[in-house]
Amino acid sequence: MPSTAPDFRPYRTADGSLTLRSDAIDEHYHSVVGAVNESTHVYVQAGLEYILGGSGDRPIDLLEIGLGTGLNLLLTWIRCLEGKCAVNYTALEPYPLARDQLLALDHWNDLAWPGLEEPFLERMTVDRSYPWPAIGGLTFQRLVLHEDQFKNDGSYDVIYFDAFGPNTQPEMWTAEVMARMYKALRPGGVLVTYCAKGDVRRTMQSVGFSVDRIQGPPGKREMLRGTRVS
Numbered sequence: 001m002p003s004t005a006p007d008f009r010p011y012r013t014a015d016g017s018l019t020l021r022s023d024a025i026d027e028h029y030h031s032v033v034g035a036v037n038e039s040t041h042v043y044v045q046a047g048l049e050y051i052l053g054g055s056g057d058r059p060i061d062l063l064e065i066g067l068g069t070g071l072n073l074l075l076t077w078i079r080c081l082e083g084k085c086a087v088n089y090t091a092l093e094p095y096p097l098a099r100d101q102l103l104a105l106d107h108w109n110d111l112a113w114p115g116l117e118e119p120f121l122e123r124m125t126v127d128r129s130y131p132w133p134a135i136g137g138l139t140f141q142r143l144v145l146h147e148d149q150f151k152n153d154g155s156y157d158v159i160y161f162d163a164f165g166p167n168t169q170p171e172m173w174t175a176e177v178m179a180r181m182y183k184a185l186r187p188g189g190v191l192v193t194y195c196a197k198g199d200v201r202r203t204m205q206s207v208g209f210s211v212d213r214i215q216g217p218p219g220k221r222e223m224l225r226g227t228r229v230s
């Protein structure tokens with residue numbers, strides 16, 4: 001990542017939903033083919049819903065690396081409000097977005113849950129040292145931390161790994177980071193990422209993940225899902 005703050009601005013993706021784009025570093029928070037489509041496919045369907053299949057009725061412990069615009073949080077929260085699951089959601093974000101940046105994206109209206117606007121904005125912007133109580137089955141804690149400042153081994157059923165890509169942020173895709181992710185999962189837990197690069201897959205395998213290349217979101221052939229086997 002560059003040392004100066006990139007010029008991230010709202011950018012409309014092909015499914016109609018907004019993301020943030022920086023011309024300076026030619027990077028987006030989501031796929032330009034569709035922010036909502038990508039987040040739904042990669043994180044909610046291939047991560048949360050996959051793990052729900054084997055979890056019985058217990059709450060899912062979920063860790064997100066790179067909370068960003070909070071789109072994955074909103075999509076997960078809506079699944080909870082629909083009565084499909086209960087989730088304890090912990091998210092790391094060292095560079096939280098400001099309220100006016102989140103307002104400009106208007107994701108809660110895109111997703112037809114305008115009632116989530118205030119509780120969402122509160123959770124995304126207010127510093128708090130303990131989790132927000134559940135609304136609709138989702139507890140939430142935002143930690144303003146870099147991935148390497150956080151440790152909670154053997155605690156998560158699913159990790160949404162949503163860092164910027166290896167070209168922009170190579171330091172997020174190393175064996176050291178993936179080994180920390182592996183340890184953070186419970187046996188049987190999964191890490192999902194939009195990235196399908198062979199190098200990343202091999203790095204994940206080198207720290208113990210069993211990695212599946214599965215169908216990617218619209219516009220991408222594949223994505224990766226790694227499972228902690230023991």
Ligand SMILES: C[S@@+](CC[C@H](N)C(=O)[O-])C[C@H]1O[C@@H](n2cnc3c(N)ncnc32)[C@H](O)[C@@H]1O
Pocket residue numbers: 028029030039065066067068069070071072092093094095145146147148162163164165
């Ligand atoms: C691809 S974007 C986020 C996408 C996000 N999940 C969303 O739906 O908007 C990557 C995010 O990772 C965050 N990030 C950068 N370095 C990080 C680090 N060391 N640990 C955790 N997150 C980091 C960035 O600030 C950014 O918000």
